[in-house]
Amino acid sequence: MDPDAVAKAFVEHYYATFDSNRPGLANLYQDGSMLTFEGQKIQGAQSIVAKLTSLPFQQCQHNITTVDCQPSGAGGMLVFVSGTLQLSGEQHALKFSQMFHLMPTQQGSFYVLNDIFRLNYA
């Protein structure tokens, strides 16, 4: 299993879900998951998805610029993403950076243990 390929596949799945079916992101987090969204700390799949689904825009499109990946130790994988976020009705896309710490599930896939998101107001 090529870690870079796994990371890229995860990232594509994550943002495709975010852009088309935000409540579906609940499957990618667990109770111990942490999100820091523009400095706001949120814990647990339910609270994280409540935050993400309450963001004040209806439609968005993430475009990925870079994906970097490293093993984190203890079976986990760190994934660092940069890209742009186009909100419906806005002329200019926003740049963002995001990191995920993915941990293996018992079913052989991954869940998000750590998630930190920041806009870089370009």
Added chain:
Amino acid sequence: MDPDAVAKAFVEHYYATFDSNRPGLANLYQDGSMLTFEGQKIQGAQSIVAKLTSLPFQQCQHNITTVDCQPSGAGGMLVFVSGTLQLSGEQHALKFSQMFHLMPTQQGSFYVLNDIFRLNYA
């Protein structure tokens, strides 16, 4: 020990060392440390510092915009930084994002296990 305070102190120390004494960064990495610098993967303290000291500018100044921190599990700490990098002789500062995975040392401080750096060409 407040993790956010530890993260902020580490980040300030890291960039102060980078900007004033780049070879001194060797003390913050170990043999198992990983750096991904603009997509290039480098492993081990010696190779990482060789990379960082060979970057094609003599003087630089990092300015930190945001520092976010989460426990990574297994005693580690994830630190996510955004900021600007001013190179000597350049008119405009470059935006960057960087993440560190800090692990405790036997001496009670931290070393960098994972380091991923990206410029966001603003």
